[in-house]
Amino acid sequence: MNEEHSQEDAVTVTGLRYAFDRTGTAVDGLDLTVRSGEVFGLLGPNGAGKTTAIRCVTTLLPVPAGMVRVFGHDVTTDRMAVRRLLGYVPQQLSADGGLTGRENVALFARVFDVPRRERADRVAQALQAVGLAEAADRMASTYSGGMVRRLELAQALVSAPRLLILDEPTIGLDPIARTGVWDHIMAIRAASGMTVLVTTHYMDEADQYCDRVALMHQGRVRALGTPRGLTDDLRARLGGDATPTLEDVFRDVAGSGLDDQGKGGEFRDVRRTRRTASRVG
Ligand SMILES: Nc1ncnc2c1ncn2[C@@H]1O[C@H](COP(=O)(O)OP(=O)(O)O)[C@@H](O)[C@H]1O
Ligand SMILES: [Mg+2]
Numbered sequence: 719m720n721e722e723h724s725q726e727d728a729v730t731v732t733g734l735r736y737a738f739d740r741t742g743t744a745v746d747g748l749d750l751t752v753r754s755g756e757v758f759g760l761l762g763p764n765g766a767g768k769t770t771a772i773r774c775v776t777t778l779l780p781v782p783a784g785m786v787r788v789f790g791h792d793v794t795t796d797r798m799a800v801r802r803l804l805g806y807v808p809q810q811l812s813a814d815g816g817l818t819g820r821e822n823v824a825l826f827a828r829v830f831d832v833p834r835r836e837r838a839d840r841v842a843q844a845l846q847a848v849g850l851a852e853a854a855d856r857m858a859s860t861y862s863g864g865m866v867r868r869l870e871l872a873q874a875l876v877s878a879p880r881l882l883i884l885d886e887p888t889i890g891l892d893p894i895a896r897t898g899v900w901d902h903i904m905a906i907r908a909a910s911g912m913t914v915l916v917t918t919h920y921m922d923e924a925d926q927y928c929d930r931v932a933l934m935h936q937g938r939v940r941a942l943g944t945p946r947g948l949t950d951d952l953r954a955r956l957g958g959d960a961t962p963t964l965e966d967v968f969r970d971v972a973g974s975g976l977d978d979q980g981k982g983g984e985f986r987d988v989r990r991t992r993r994t995a996s997r998v999g
Contacts, residue, residue, distance in 0.1 A: 748767070754913055761964070807874045813873065815859035842854075848902045864898050931944075
């Protein structure tokens with residue numbers, strides 16, 4: 719990696735649009751820059767377009783050239799280079815309950831071309847980094863929800879990506895498991911200096927762990943900044959002794975549309991996640 723590259727932004731998204739069909743546009747003119755080394759949160763209620771945007775960045779959805787770059791590589795014209803640079807934990811379950819933790823991670827090591835001689839060590843290191851060294855040789859079907867999520871984190875880490883992309887890493891987990899997942903993400907990031915792009919609809923997590931956040935609603939970024947900067951701005955506008963949270967900032971920029979969309983969606987998503995979890999467990 720040369721000097722020029724290390725200064726480069728991790729992700730640049732310019733005017734990204736994505737429509738699944740003629741009736742709806744999931745991402746509608748998205749502009750976004752993730753700086754190298756930061757933890758960047760893409761926040762928004764269910765249906766905001768977070769997963770669609772993430773899948774464009776990971777090369778899983780086709781986009782016109784020039785809209786999305788990862789460390790300077792265009793996701794459309796330089797797809798394999800982009801794939802080598804990133805680790806991805808999808809929103810939906812990606813671990814196989816019929817394999818052990820170690821076998822699951824080894825599978826990803828093979829798929830991502832980790833050199834054969836290094837594989838066993840790298841798999842063990844990834845499992846260690848997420849606190850699964852002890853449980854590594856148990857079937858994933860015996861893992862708790864939080865352990866499954868940490869296993870998926872190990873899968874994404876085994877290729878030593880420069881950019882780790884996590885889509886709702888803590889959805890459907892209890893508060894203790896959520897903290898466990900975040901503690902591991904932050905420790906790995908501190909040790910490796912990797913860039914983290916994470917989506918979540920839990921505003922409190924974003925407030926606590928993200929350097930900068932983008933608030934996304936109906937396919938677009940409505941506000942962007944540090945959690946502190948965004949809440950301070952709203953406090954200044956409200957005056958008095960208001961102590962707004964990120965959620966209040968969101969309500970302020972998204973208006974009333976947020977309530978209807980957020981709640982129903984959240985329950986649907988949690989149910990879906992639990993169904994998937996019980997299939998594994
Ligand atoms: N495979 C799909 N086919 C059709 N519409 C989709 C598909 N995936 C997502 N959508 C729609 O695109 C919009 C954005 O969804 P998504 O990107 O999953 O949002 P989020 O991740 O923020 O919850 C929603 O209106 C959703 O219904
Ligand atoms: Mg999503």
